[in-house]
Amino acid sequence: MSWATGESAAERVYREVKGQILTNEIPGGELISEGDIATKCDVSRTPVREAFLRLETEGWMRLYPKRGALVVPVSDREARDVVDARTLLEVHAVRVVVDDADSRGDLVARLERNLAAHRATDPADVAEFSRIDAEFHQLIVAAGDNPLLADFFVSLGERHRRMTTTSVRRDDAVPSRILDDHRELLDALARGDADAFADGLAAHLSAVHDLRRTPSS
Template sequence: MSYASGTAAERVYDEVKELILTNALVGGELISEGDVAARCAVSRTPVREAFLRLETEGWMRLYPKRGALVVPIGEREARDVVGARTLLEEHAVRSIVDDPAARAVLVAQLEENLTAHRGADWADLAEFSRLDAQFHQLIVAAGDNPLLADFFVALGERHRRMTSASVHRDASIPERILTDHRALLTAIEAGDADAFASSLGAHLAGVHDLRTGIRR
């Protein structure tokens, strides 16, 4: 792939970040500027700029003359992301539980998402994790609080990376995600916020291997 000089650093940044989010570059892996420059058909200068940006955002840790370490997903990070997601999704569902019309709109959106998700190629982690994130974003958006919805979207990249890592860890995770999403949809359709909360906690803890539960 060849890049125009003016956008080389931006495009290298996008490509390497996508590799991190889809777990093609796993946490703990050390990569070099030279390898990435060759992969992207650019000089080392835009690669260095992209690496610096990725380090600033917390995706990498740079070691002079050695390369860049892809920062692993820490247990604290996983719990914090899941905890924030839990609060936002439960809040959204409780805000529409007494509004049949709003629930019906959300159920239709989630059914469409599940159909697409079920038909996706599970080997395409970028698409599978995107649809997974979209399912949960639809729930939060239904709460009709733009500030909370924007914050949830900001968690989307970490959400995608965690999902990709879970699928790499356990081949049964995609089927579990789809089964759990059906249970969440059913609880919303029934207007049962408590059942949704219980199913969501079990879903997130199981998919992301948080065996001791989720702090709330």
């Protein structure tokens, strides 16, 4: 395991463990111990404890003294809330962009490059596959030319990536579904059809993240 120059031990452990949570190498619901992580990262328990406290503050873990740290799973409510927020932001951006031919053309070109890179990525490289997936959607929101909304969307990026890696690991058909759906979303945008984009995005996010079931009241 290599560490970036200049990082503290606690920062190194934080980055490594959080990365494994986001890519579901450490799945939600798993209990991990300071000792195991200290051994894997070749550090003492003190920086691990500091990293765990930071991850708990951010909501990724719950700490249980003398037992370990529970990785908090993505709840159905969180998944639906993230999808709702993403849908509102992306559809808003598209409705802005379709009225400007130059902006729409520039965005289509950027998305074409993204999709080409995505198709060239091995889905087994879950971290990279999910990163490019998140970038596709971030490009759309950024094109809406509202920095506040774009920044908020980026803040959802870690949750987005974790949900995507969960889905990719859950079902081998998901990567192909993502790529096909992105092609359809891109085509709708190129046509300037914001309504088709909105319908396609709703279907895409619902299917990829398995949100088709009606939540119980």
